[in-house]
Amino acid sequence: MTASIIKLTSTPADHHLAKMAAVALGLSVLEGAIPTPLPGVKPGLANIVTLIVLARYGWRAAVWVSLLRVIAGSLLFGNFLAPGFFLSLSGALFSLLALAASLSLPARWFGPVSQSVLAAFAHIAGQLLVVFLWLIPHSGVAYLIPVFATAALLFGAANGLIAAHFMDNARDNSAESPS
Amino acid sequence: MRRYLRPGDWLILLLGAGIIGLMIQVFWQGGQANTVIIRAGGKVFLEAPLSRDREIEVPGPLGQTRVLIEKGRARVAADPSPRQYCVKQGWLSQAGEVAVCLPNEISVELSGGTNRYDSLNY
Structure with a gap:
Protein backbone atom coordinates (compact mmCIF):
# COMPACT_ATOMS: atom_id res chain seq x y z
CA MET A 1 0.00 0.00 0.00
CA THR A 2 1.37 3.33 -0.94
CA ALA A 3 1.12 6.43 1.17
CA SER A 4 -2.07 8.18 0.34
CA ILE A 5 -1.66 11.44 -1.41
CA ILE A 6 -4.61 13.73 -1.63
CA LYS A 7 -4.52 15.24 -5.03
CA LEU A 8 -7.17 17.68 -6.09
CA THR A 9 -7.68 17.43 -9.78
CA SER A 10 -8.79 20.62 -11.37
CA THR A 11 -10.11 21.12 -14.82
CA PRO A 12 -9.51 24.12 -17.05
CA ALA A 13 -13.13 25.07 -16.31
CA ASP A 14 -12.29 25.23 -12.58
CA HIS A 15 -9.35 27.46 -13.33
CA HIS A 16 -11.56 29.69 -15.37
CA LEU A 17 -14.12 30.00 -12.59
CA ALA A 18 -11.34 30.79 -10.14
CA LYS A 19 -10.05 33.51 -12.44
CA MET A 20 -13.50 35.02 -12.74
CA ALA A 21 -13.91 34.91 -8.96
CA ALA A 22 -10.53 36.62 -8.63
CA VAL A 23 -11.67 39.42 -10.93
CA ALA A 24 -14.85 39.79 -8.88
CA LEU A 25 -12.73 39.87 -5.74
CA GLY A 26 -10.54 42.58 -7.21
CA LEU A 27 -13.63 44.64 -7.96
CA SER A 28 -14.96 44.28 -4.41
CA VAL A 29 -11.61 45.38 -2.99
CA LEU A 30 -11.59 48.32 -5.39
CA GLU A 31 -15.07 49.26 -4.34
CA GLY A 32 -14.08 49.11 -0.68
CA ALA A 33 -11.99 52.20 -1.35
CA ILE A 34 -14.99 54.21 -2.50
CA PRO A 35 -16.49 56.17 0.39
CA THR A 36 -20.24 55.77 0.84
CA PRO A 37 -22.67 58.08 2.61
CA LEU A 38 -24.48 55.20 4.30
CA PRO A 39 -23.08 51.83 5.33
CA GLY A 40 -24.57 49.19 3.08
CA VAL A 41 -24.97 51.42 0.04
CA LYS A 42 -22.35 50.06 -2.36
CA PRO A 43 -22.24 49.82 -6.14
CA GLY A 44 -21.68 46.06 -6.03
CA LEU A 45 -19.29 46.07 -8.98
CA ALA A 46 -18.43 42.40 -8.45
CA ASN A 47 -21.90 41.54 -9.67
CA ILE A 48 -20.88 42.62 -13.17
CA VAL A 49 -18.66 39.55 -13.23
CA THR A 50 -21.48 37.37 -11.92
CA LEU A 51 -23.76 38.63 -14.69
CA ILE A 52 -21.22 37.91 -17.40
CA VAL A 53 -20.50 34.45 -16.01
CA LEU A 54 -24.23 33.78 -15.84
CA ALA A 55 -24.72 34.73 -19.47
CA ARG A 56 -21.75 32.71 -20.73
CA TYR A 57 -21.44 29.68 -18.50
CA GLY A 58 -24.82 29.36 -16.83
CA TRP A 59 -26.26 29.61 -13.37
CA ARG A 60 -24.12 26.97 -11.64
CA ALA A 61 -20.96 28.77 -12.67
CA ALA A 62 -22.45 32.05 -11.43
CA VAL A 63 -23.15 30.42 -8.05
CA TRP A 64 -19.54 29.28 -7.81
CA VAL A 65 -18.10 32.66 -8.72
CA SER A 66 -20.44 34.57 -6.44
CA LEU A 67 -19.95 32.35 -3.38
CA LEU A 68 -16.20 32.07 -3.90
CA ARG A 69 -16.06 35.84 -4.05
CA VAL A 70 -18.07 36.22 -0.83
CA ILE A 71 -15.98 33.68 1.11
CA ALA A 72 -12.59 34.71 -0.23
CA GLY A 73 -13.57 38.36 0.13
CA SER A 74 -14.45 37.87 3.78
CA LEU A 75 -11.07 36.24 4.38
CA LEU A 76 -9.41 39.16 2.63
CA PHE A 77 -11.34 41.81 4.56
CA GLY A 78 -11.04 39.84 7.78
CA ASN A 79 -14.74 39.53 8.50
CA PHE A 80 -15.25 35.81 7.88
CA LEU A 81 -18.23 34.67 10.01
CA ALA A 82 -18.68 38.24 11.28
CA PRO A 83 -22.03 40.00 10.76
CA GLY A 84 -20.77 41.62 7.55
CA PHE A 85 -20.01 38.20 6.11
CA PHE A 86 -23.53 36.94 6.73
CA LEU A 87 -24.94 40.09 5.19
CA SER A 88 -22.89 39.48 2.04
CA LEU A 89 -23.78 35.81 2.03
CA SER A 90 -27.53 36.28 2.37
CA GLY A 91 -27.42 39.06 -0.22
CA ALA A 92 -25.48 36.84 -2.62
CA LEU A 93 -27.79 33.84 -2.09
CA PHE A 94 -30.92 35.90 -2.65
CA SER A 95 -29.40 37.48 -5.77
CA LEU A 96 -28.52 34.06 -7.14
CA LEU A 97 -32.08 32.87 -6.60
CA ALA A 98 -33.37 35.99 -8.35
CA LEU A 99 -30.95 35.34 -11.22
CA ALA A 100 -32.16 31.74 -11.47
CA ALA A 101 -35.72 33.04 -11.70
CA SER A 102 -34.72 35.70 -14.22
CA LEU A 103 -33.40 33.02 -16.58
CA SER A 104 -36.97 31.97 -17.27
CA LEU A 105 -37.73 35.45 -18.63
CA PRO A 106 -37.66 35.54 -22.44
CA ALA A 107 -34.17 36.68 -23.47
CA ARG A 108 -35.60 38.58 -26.41
CA TRP A 109 -37.27 41.06 -24.08
CA PHE A 110 -35.19 40.94 -20.92
CA GLY A 111 -31.44 41.49 -20.92
CA PRO A 112 -28.66 41.81 -18.35
CA VAL A 113 -30.14 45.06 -17.03
CA SER A 114 -33.32 43.28 -15.91
CA GLN A 115 -31.29 40.50 -14.34
CA SER A 116 -29.05 42.99 -12.58
CA VAL A 117 -31.91 45.08 -11.19
CA LEU A 118 -33.81 42.01 -10.01
CA ALA A 119 -30.67 40.63 -8.39
CA ALA A 120 -29.96 43.97 -6.72
CA PHE A 121 -33.45 44.11 -5.22
CA ALA A 122 -33.11 40.50 -4.07
CA HIS A 123 -29.73 41.40 -2.59
CA ILE A 124 -31.10 44.15 -0.34
CA ALA A 125 -34.09 41.98 0.51
CA GLY A 126 -31.75 39.23 1.70
CA GLN A 127 -29.59 41.66 3.63
CA LEU A 128 -32.48 43.47 5.26
CA LEU A 129 -33.92 40.13 6.30
CA VAL A 130 -30.71 39.30 8.15
CA VAL A 131 -30.56 42.82 9.60
CA PHE A 132 -34.13 42.66 10.79
CA LEU A 133 -34.20 39.06 12.03
CA TRP A 134 -30.80 39.03 13.65
CA LEU A 135 -28.86 42.28 13.92
CA ILE A 136 -31.37 45.09 14.50
CA PRO A 137 -34.85 43.72 15.22
CA HIS A 138 -36.43 47.16 15.29
CA SER A 139 -39.09 48.60 13.03
CA GLY A 140 -36.91 51.69 12.54
CA VAL A 141 -34.97 49.70 9.94
CA ALA A 142 -38.00 50.07 7.69
CA TYR A 143 -37.25 53.77 7.46
CA LEU A 144 -34.10 53.01 5.44
CA ILE A 145 -35.73 50.59 3.00
CA PRO A 146 -36.57 53.26 0.36
CA VAL A 147 -32.95 54.48 0.44
CA PHE A 148 -31.56 50.98 -0.09
CA ALA A 149 -34.16 50.24 -2.76
CA THR A 150 -33.25 53.40 -4.67
CA ALA A 151 -29.56 52.49 -4.49
CA ALA A 152 -30.41 48.98 -5.70
CA LEU A 153 -32.30 50.31 -8.70
CA LEU A 154 -29.60 52.79 -9.72
CA PHE A 155 -26.58 50.55 -9.14
CA GLY A 156 -28.42 47.50 -10.48
CA ALA A 157 -29.18 49.33 -13.72
CA ALA A 158 -25.62 50.69 -13.97
CA ASN A 159 -24.03 47.27 -13.40
CA GLY A 160 -26.40 45.70 -15.89
CA LEU A 161 -25.44 48.27 -18.52
CA ILE A 162 -21.74 47.71 -17.87
CA ALA A 163 -22.20 43.94 -18.12
CA ALA A 164 -24.19 44.33 -21.34
CA HIS A 165 -21.43 46.54 -22.73
CA PHE A 166 -18.72 43.98 -21.93
CA MET A 167 -20.70 41.15 -23.44
CA ASP A 168 -21.33 43.21 -26.55
CA ASN A 169 -17.61 43.88 -26.92
CA ALA A 170 -16.84 40.21 -26.49
CA ARG A 171 -19.35 39.34 -29.19
CA ASP A 172 -17.77 41.81 -31.58
CA ASN A 173 -14.29 40.48 -30.87
CA SER A 174 -15.04 36.80 -31.25
CA ALA A 175 -17.50 34.57 -33.00
CA GLU A 176 -18.60 33.18 -29.65
CA SER A 177 -21.96 34.58 -28.67
CA PRO A 178 -23.42 34.65 -25.16
CA SER A 179 -26.40 32.41 -24.71
CA MET B 1 -26.64 52.74 -24.33
CA ARG B 2 -29.99 52.18 -26.01
CA ARG B 3 -29.00 48.91 -27.62
CA TYR B 4 -28.20 47.38 -24.24
CA LEU B 5 -31.72 47.94 -23.01
CA ARG B 6 -34.41 45.60 -24.28
CA PRO B 7 -38.11 46.49 -23.94
CA GLY B 8 -38.53 44.28 -20.89
CA ASP B 9 -35.63 46.05 -19.21
CA TRP B 10 -37.51 49.33 -19.38
CA LEU B 11 -40.49 47.56 -17.87
CA ILE B 12 -38.38 46.26 -14.98
CA LEU B 13 -36.85 49.70 -14.42
CA LEU B 14 -40.28 51.36 -14.37
CA LEU B 15 -41.62 48.65 -12.09
CA GLY B 16 -38.65 49.15 -9.75
CA ALA B 17 -39.23 52.90 -9.65
CA GLY B 18 -42.92 52.29 -8.95
CA ILE B 19 -42.12 49.93 -6.10
CA ILE B 20 -39.74 52.50 -4.61
CA GLY B 21 -42.48 55.13 -4.84
CA LEU B 22 -44.81 52.76 -3.02
CA MET B 23 -42.15 52.05 -0.37
CA ILE B 24 -41.70 55.78 0.22
CA GLN B 25 -45.45 56.09 0.69
CA VAL B 26 -45.60 53.17 3.09
CA PHE B 27 -42.40 53.62 5.09
CA TRP B 28 -42.02 57.39 5.17
CA GLN B 29 -45.58 58.58 5.46
CA GLY B 30 -46.69 56.01 7.98
CA GLY B 31 -46.85 58.74 10.62
CA GLN B 32 -49.67 60.58 8.88
CA ALA B 33 -52.50 61.14 11.35
CA ASN B 34 -56.16 60.76 10.50
Whole structure:
Protein backbone atom coordinates (compact mmCIF):
# COMPACT_ATOMS: atom_id res chain seq x y z
CA MET A 1 0.00 0.00 0.00
CA THR A 2 1.37 3.33 -0.94
CA ALA A 3 1.12 6.43 1.17
CA SER A 4 -2.07 8.18 0.34
CA ILE A 5 -1.66 11.44 -1.41
CA ILE A 6 -4.61 13.73 -1.63
CA LYS A 7 -4.52 15.24 -5.03
CA LEU A 8 -7.17 17.68 -6.09
CA THR A 9 -7.68 17.43 -9.78
CA SER A 10 -8.79 20.62 -11.37
CA THR A 11 -10.11 21.12 -14.82
CA PRO A 12 -9.51 24.12 -17.05
CA ALA A 13 -13.13 25.07 -16.31
CA ASP A 14 -12.29 25.23 -12.58
CA HIS A 15 -9.35 27.46 -13.33
CA HIS A 16 -11.56 29.69 -15.37
CA LEU A 17 -14.12 30.00 -12.59
CA ALA A 18 -11.34 30.79 -10.14
CA LYS A 19 -10.05 33.51 -12.44
CA MET A 20 -13.50 35.02 -12.74
CA ALA A 21 -13.91 34.91 -8.96
CA ALA A 22 -10.53 36.62 -8.63
CA VAL A 23 -11.67 39.42 -10.93
CA ALA A 24 -14.85 39.79 -8.88
CA LEU A 25 -12.73 39.87 -5.74
CA GLY A 26 -10.54 42.58 -7.21
CA LEU A 27 -13.63 44.64 -7.96
CA SER A 28 -14.96 44.28 -4.41
CA VAL A 29 -11.61 45.38 -2.99
CA LEU A 30 -11.59 48.32 -5.39
CA GLU A 31 -15.07 49.26 -4.34
CA GLY A 32 -14.08 49.11 -0.68
CA ALA A 33 -11.99 52.20 -1.35
CA ILE A 34 -14.99 54.21 -2.50
CA PRO A 35 -16.49 56.17 0.39
CA THR A 36 -20.24 55.77 0.84
CA PRO A 37 -22.67 58.08 2.61
CA LEU A 38 -24.48 55.20 4.30
CA PRO A 39 -23.08 51.83 5.33
CA GLY A 40 -24.57 49.19 3.08
CA VAL A 41 -24.97 51.42 0.04
CA LYS A 42 -22.35 50.06 -2.36
CA PRO A 43 -22.24 49.82 -6.14
CA GLY A 44 -21.68 46.06 -6.03
CA LEU A 45 -19.29 46.07 -8.98
CA ALA A 46 -18.43 42.40 -8.45
CA ASN A 47 -21.90 41.54 -9.67
CA ILE A 48 -20.88 42.62 -13.17
CA VAL A 49 -18.66 39.55 -13.23
CA THR A 50 -21.48 37.37 -11.92
CA LEU A 51 -23.76 38.63 -14.69
CA ILE A 52 -21.22 37.91 -17.40
CA VAL A 53 -20.50 34.45 -16.01
CA LEU A 54 -24.23 33.78 -15.84
CA ALA A 55 -24.72 34.73 -19.47
CA ARG A 56 -21.75 32.71 -20.73
CA TYR A 57 -21.44 29.68 -18.50
CA GLY A 58 -24.82 29.36 -16.83
CA TRP A 59 -26.26 29.61 -13.37
CA ARG A 60 -24.12 26.97 -11.64
CA ALA A 61 -20.96 28.77 -12.67
CA ALA A 62 -22.45 32.05 -11.43
CA VAL A 63 -23.15 30.42 -8.05
CA TRP A 64 -19.54 29.28 -7.81
CA VAL A 65 -18.10 32.66 -8.72
CA SER A 66 -20.44 34.57 -6.44
CA LEU A 67 -19.95 32.35 -3.38
CA LEU A 68 -16.20 32.07 -3.90
CA ARG A 69 -16.06 35.84 -4.05
CA VAL A 70 -18.07 36.22 -0.83
CA ILE A 71 -15.98 33.68 1.11
CA ALA A 72 -12.59 34.71 -0.23
CA GLY A 73 -13.57 38.36 0.13
CA SER A 74 -14.45 37.87 3.78
CA LEU A 75 -11.07 36.24 4.38
CA LEU A 76 -9.41 39.16 2.63
CA PHE A 77 -11.34 41.81 4.56
CA GLY A 78 -11.04 39.84 7.78
CA ASN A 79 -14.74 39.53 8.50
CA PHE A 80 -15.25 35.81 7.88
CA LEU A 81 -18.23 34.67 10.01
CA ALA A 82 -18.68 38.24 11.28
CA PRO A 83 -22.03 40.00 10.76
CA GLY A 84 -20.77 41.62 7.55
CA PHE A 85 -20.01 38.20 6.11
CA PHE A 86 -23.53 36.94 6.73
CA LEU A 87 -24.94 40.09 5.19
CA SER A 88 -22.89 39.48 2.04
CA LEU A 89 -23.78 35.81 2.03
CA SER A 90 -27.53 36.28 2.37
CA GLY A 91 -27.42 39.06 -0.22
CA ALA A 92 -25.48 36.84 -2.62
CA LEU A 93 -27.79 33.84 -2.09
CA PHE A 94 -30.92 35.90 -2.65
CA SER A 95 -29.40 37.48 -5.77
CA LEU A 96 -28.52 34.06 -7.14
CA LEU A 97 -32.08 32.87 -6.60
CA ALA A 98 -33.37 35.99 -8.35
CA LEU A 99 -30.95 35.34 -11.22
CA ALA A 100 -32.16 31.74 -11.47
CA ALA A 101 -35.72 33.04 -11.70
CA SER A 102 -34.72 35.70 -14.22
CA LEU A 103 -33.40 33.02 -16.58
CA SER A 104 -36.97 31.97 -17.27
CA LEU A 105 -37.73 35.45 -18.63
CA PRO A 106 -37.66 35.54 -22.44
CA ALA A 107 -34.17 36.68 -23.47
CA ARG A 108 -35.60 38.58 -26.41
CA TRP A 109 -37.27 41.06 -24.08
CA PHE A 110 -35.19 40.94 -20.92
CA GLY A 111 -31.44 41.49 -20.92
CA PRO A 112 -28.66 41.81 -18.35
CA VAL A 113 -30.14 45.06 -17.03
CA SER A 114 -33.32 43.28 -15.91
CA GLN A 115 -31.29 40.50 -14.34
CA SER A 116 -29.05 42.99 -12.58
CA VAL A 117 -31.91 45.08 -11.19
CA LEU A 118 -33.81 42.01 -10.01
CA ALA A 119 -30.67 40.63 -8.39
CA ALA A 120 -29.96 43.97 -6.72
CA PHE A 121 -33.45 44.11 -5.22
CA ALA A 122 -33.11 40.50 -4.07
CA HIS A 123 -29.73 41.40 -2.59
CA ILE A 124 -31.10 44.15 -0.34
CA ALA A 125 -34.09 41.98 0.51
CA GLY A 126 -31.75 39.23 1.70
CA GLN A 127 -29.59 41.66 3.63
CA LEU A 128 -32.48 43.47 5.26
CA LEU A 129 -33.92 40.13 6.30
CA VAL A 130 -30.71 39.30 8.15
CA VAL A 131 -30.56 42.82 9.60
CA PHE A 132 -34.13 42.66 10.79
CA LEU A 133 -34.20 39.06 12.03
CA TRP A 134 -30.80 39.03 13.65
CA LEU A 135 -28.86 42.28 13.92
CA ILE A 136 -31.37 45.09 14.50
CA PRO A 137 -34.85 43.72 15.22
CA HIS A 138 -36.43 47.16 15.29
CA SER A 139 -39.09 48.60 13.03
CA GLY A 140 -36.91 51.69 12.54
CA VAL A 141 -34.97 49.70 9.94
CA ALA A 142 -38.00 50.07 7.69
CA TYR A 143 -37.25 53.77 7.46
CA LEU A 144 -34.10 53.01 5.44
CA ILE A 145 -35.73 50.59 3.00
CA PRO A 146 -36.57 53.26 0.36
CA VAL A 147 -32.95 54.48 0.44
CA PHE A 148 -31.56 50.98 -0.09
CA ALA A 149 -34.16 50.24 -2.76
CA THR A 150 -33.25 53.40 -4.67
CA ALA A 151 -29.56 52.49 -4.49
CA ALA A 152 -30.41 48.98 -5.70
CA LEU A 153 -32.30 50.31 -8.70
CA LEU A 154 -29.60 52.79 -9.72
CA PHE A 155 -26.58 50.55 -9.14
CA GLY A 156 -28.42 47.50 -10.48
CA ALA A 157 -29.18 49.33 -13.72
CA ALA A 158 -25.62 50.69 -13.97
CA ASN A 159 -24.03 47.27 -13.40
CA GLY A 160 -26.40 45.70 -15.89
CA LEU A 161 -25.44 48.27 -18.52
CA ILE A 162 -21.74 47.71 -17.87
CA ALA A 163 -22.20 43.94 -18.12
CA ALA A 164 -24.19 44.33 -21.34
CA HIS A 165 -21.43 46.54 -22.73
CA PHE A 166 -18.72 43.98 -21.93
CA MET A 167 -20.70 41.15 -23.44
CA ASP A 168 -21.33 43.21 -26.55
CA ASN A 169 -17.61 43.88 -26.92
CA ALA A 170 -16.84 40.21 -26.49
CA ARG A 171 -19.35 39.34 -29.19
CA ASP A 172 -17.77 41.81 -31.58
CA ASN A 173 -14.29 40.48 -30.87
CA SER A 174 -15.04 36.80 -31.25
CA ALA A 175 -17.50 34.57 -33.00
CA GLU A 176 -18.60 33.18 -29.65
CA SER A 177 -21.96 34.58 -28.67
CA PRO A 178 -23.42 34.65 -25.16
CA SER A 179 -26.40 32.41 -24.71
CA MET B 1 -26.64 52.74 -24.33
CA ARG B 2 -29.99 52.18 -26.01
CA ARG B 3 -29.00 48.91 -27.62
CA TYR B 4 -28.20 47.38 -24.24
CA LEU B 5 -31.72 47.94 -23.01
CA ARG B 6 -34.41 45.60 -24.28
CA PRO B 7 -38.11 46.49 -23.94
CA GLY B 8 -38.53 44.28 -20.89
CA ASP B 9 -35.63 46.05 -19.21
CA TRP B 10 -37.51 49.33 -19.38
CA LEU B 11 -40.49 47.56 -17.87
CA ILE B 12 -38.38 46.26 -14.98
CA LEU B 13 -36.85 49.70 -14.42
CA LEU B 14 -40.28 51.36 -14.37
CA LEU B 15 -41.62 48.65 -12.09
CA GLY B 16 -38.65 49.15 -9.75
CA ALA B 17 -39.23 52.90 -9.65
CA GLY B 18 -42.92 52.29 -8.95
CA ILE B 19 -42.12 49.93 -6.10
CA ILE B 20 -39.74 52.50 -4.61
CA GLY B 21 -42.48 55.13 -4.84
CA LEU B 22 -44.81 52.76 -3.02
CA MET B 23 -42.15 52.05 -0.37
CA ILE B 24 -41.70 55.78 0.22
CA GLN B 25 -45.45 56.09 0.69
CA VAL B 26 -45.60 53.17 3.09
CA PHE B 27 -42.40 53.62 5.09
CA TRP B 28 -42.02 57.39 5.17
CA GLN B 29 -45.58 58.58 5.46
CA GLY B 30 -46.69 56.01 7.98
CA GLY B 31 -46.85 58.74 10.62
CA GLN B 32 -49.67 60.58 8.88
CA ALA B 33 -52.50 61.14 11.35
CA ASN B 34 -56.16 60.76 10.50
CA THR B 35 -58.05 61.09 13.77
CA VAL B 36 -57.92 63.31 16.81
CA ILE B 37 -58.71 62.07 20.28
CA ILE B 38 -59.63 64.69 22.88
CA ARG B 39 -59.58 63.63 26.50
CA ALA B 40 -61.02 65.54 29.43
CA GLY B 41 -60.28 64.41 32.97
CA GLY B 42 -58.77 61.18 31.63
CA LYS B 43 -61.93 60.17 29.77
CA VAL B 44 -62.30 60.32 25.99
CA PHE B 45 -64.38 63.40 25.30
CA LEU B 46 -64.39 63.15 21.51
CA GLU B 47 -62.86 61.14 18.71
CA ALA B 48 -63.13 62.94 15.39
CA PRO B 49 -61.63 62.59 11.90
CA LEU B 50 -59.08 65.23 10.90
CA SER B 51 -60.58 65.49 7.45
CA ARG B 52 -63.41 67.78 8.52
CA ASP B 53 -62.55 71.28 9.74
CA ARG B 54 -64.25 72.15 12.97
CA GLU B 55 -63.90 73.92 16.29
CA ILE B 56 -64.60 72.14 19.57
CA GLU B 57 -65.20 73.57 23.02
CA VAL B 58 -64.09 71.20 25.76
CA PRO B 59 -65.15 71.92 29.36
CA GLY B 60 -62.51 71.42 32.07
CA PRO B 61 -62.25 72.34 35.76
CA LEU B 62 -60.82 75.80 34.93
CA GLY B 63 -63.07 76.59 32.01
CA GLN B 64 -63.44 76.02 28.31
CA THR B 65 -60.57 74.80 26.13
CA ARG B 66 -60.97 75.51 22.44
CA VAL B 67 -59.59 72.89 19.98
CA LEU B 68 -59.27 73.66 16.28
CA ILE B 69 -59.21 71.05 13.51
CA GLU B 70 -58.09 72.34 10.15
CA LYS B 71 -56.55 70.81 6.99
CA GLY B 72 -55.72 67.50 8.62
CA ARG B 73 -54.07 69.16 11.60
CA ALA B 74 -55.25 70.02 15.07
CA ARG B 75 -54.26 72.52 17.74
CA VAL B 76 -55.36 73.96 21.01
CA ALA B 77 -56.48 77.48 20.15
CA ALA B 78 -57.28 78.73 23.62
CA ASP B 79 -56.94 77.35 27.12
CA PRO B 80 -57.43 78.80 30.58
CA SER B 81 -54.34 77.09 32.03
CA PRO B 82 -51.72 79.56 33.34
CA ARG B 83 -48.63 78.39 31.45
CA GLN B 84 -50.27 77.88 28.06
CA TYR B 85 -47.89 75.08 27.01
CA CYS B 86 -50.49 73.26 24.94
CA VAL B 87 -51.40 76.44 23.08
CA LYS B 88 -47.75 77.29 22.37
CA GLN B 89 -47.19 73.79 21.02
CA GLY B 90 -49.09 74.87 17.93
CA TRP B 91 -50.28 72.57 15.19
CA LEU B 92 -50.11 68.81 15.62
CA SER B 93 -49.91 66.89 12.36
CA GLN B 94 -48.12 63.56 12.96
CA ALA B 95 -49.72 60.50 14.51
CA GLY B 96 -48.75 60.17 18.15
CA GLU B 97 -48.32 63.89 18.81
CA VAL B 98 -50.01 65.04 21.98
CA ALA B 99 -50.80 68.44 23.49
CA VAL B 100 -51.64 68.30 27.18
CA CYS B 101 -53.36 71.21 28.90
CA LEU B 102 -52.76 71.18 32.63
CA PRO B 103 -54.27 71.91 35.06
CA ASN B 104 -57.38 71.95 32.88
CA GLU B 105 -57.03 68.15 32.47
CA ILE B 106 -57.50 68.16 28.73
CA SER B 107 -55.34 66.43 26.15
CA VAL B 108 -55.43 66.42 22.37
CA GLU B 109 -53.84 63.43 20.69
CA LEU B 110 -53.48 62.50 17.05
CA SER B 111 -53.66 58.90 15.94
CA GLY B 112 -53.72 56.90 12.75
CA GLY B 113 -51.28 55.55 10.23
CA THR B 114 -49.43 52.30 10.62
CA ASN B 115 -46.64 52.92 13.09
CA ARG B 116 -47.81 54.97 16.00
CA TYR B 117 -45.36 56.26 18.54
CA ASP B 118 -46.34 57.55 21.89
CA SER B 119 -44.61 60.92 21.86
CA LEU B 120 -44.76 61.17 25.66
CA ASN B 121 -42.82 57.96 26.24
CA TYR B 122 -40.90 57.58 23.03
